């Protein structure tokens with residue numbers, strides 16, 4: 433899990449455990465949730481070099497992520513947090529916080545980091561070179577509102593890039609269905625998702641999200657605001673408070689709805705119009721070679737290099753633009769290793785939508801991370817390809833068995849589009 437996720441889980445757990453007894457339980461939890469990674473800074477010799485850094489966790493699942501390491505981290509952080517909170521309380525004439533609650537808050541959150549652990553899976557190239565892949569394993573414990581019902585499903589997801597979406601929204605349904613038809617003769621079975629369009633009140637083609645479960649940018653925005661951060665809109669106007677979360681229902685509401693329609697439309701327009709970064713390195717020989725390899729390995733059957741924008745109401749300028757997103761907006765069975773077991777409208781438990789590959793080489797610069805695939809398990813492009821299975825098994829095998837120079841050219845190409 434990334435450090436933001438650890439911080440959020442830590443903050444939530446910190447509050448759940450010690451909010452009444454410890455002022456600043458959320459902040460303490462957020463810091464303690466990252467303690468195993470913070471500790472890494474002290475035990476990794478080259479932690480501050482560009483190659484290493486916090487994201488390159490050399491000692492991951494080493495001593496810092498063991499129970500022994502966690503015990504040391506808990507003692508050290510409890511001492512530090514206890515001293516600071518006591519000092520603060522004295523300055524403000526408040527009673528000193530109870531150390532046992534500080535310790536409970538720190539211990540729970542440090543241990544939560546270990547639970548959100550990774551499983552490692554080895555992979556070998558045709559020429560014998562080995563790489564270690566990692567797979568997340570999620571355990572949810574100490575639930576505040578009783579056990580989860582048997583019908584509850586969960587699936588880890590990372591956020592997708594948000595540029596160029598107007599172009600993808602403008603591709604005509606006919607074009608997308610024609611791609612699915614063409615793939616049948618190429619040994620791949622891309623399928624459209626059909627989902628509920630809550631604005632148009634009808635079934636519509638799904639285009640956005642890891643399983644193509646959103647038909648439009650406008651609906652995606654309202655759904656994310658409501659589902660992820662509890663902001664109501666004219667589409668989803670009821671507060672997102674499950675029956676068991678009584679405190680949630682007692683909170684005073686903001687505006688009715690909180691997101692006014694004009695802001696919703698502005699958000700939609702901005703998301704549709706956000707431009708795509710330009711390609712780079714196109715004149716280098718490796719680029720052309722990588723592009724050829726990409727086609728030969730049949731990556732391009734799903735990651736379709738070229739599409740054309742049709743009509744998009746409110747953004748006439750993009751009509752007719754030919755663009756290079758490297759997606760087909762279709763669902764593919766990607767095999768058991770990537771499956772999350774969670775269906776979504778017509779998408780099955782092993783199905784994922786081909787993600788666009790444009791801008792891939794800039795994700796480190798823009799978001800400080802190169803995490804790929806729906807749950808972020810791929811630390812780079814090589815790992816992402818090696819996880820491909822199901823309909824993409826042939827392409828993966830082509831990649832695994834190609835000469836190293838071809839692999840490198842392919843990576844160069846992918847980091848330049």
Ligand code: HEC
Nearest residue numbers: 731734764770784785786787804805806816823824827831
């Ligand atoms: C059968 C269709 C298919 C083929 C063929 C295919 N891919 Fe993919 N690709 C996908 C899907 C679907 C995903 C998303 C899987 C997931 O998130 O679990 C994906 C994900 C990726 C990602 C990660 C992108 C991101 O933003 O997370 C990269 C990189 C990638 N593919 C490159 C390639 C390359 C290179 C090839 C050829 C060697 C290839 N793919 C062949 C369907 C395909």
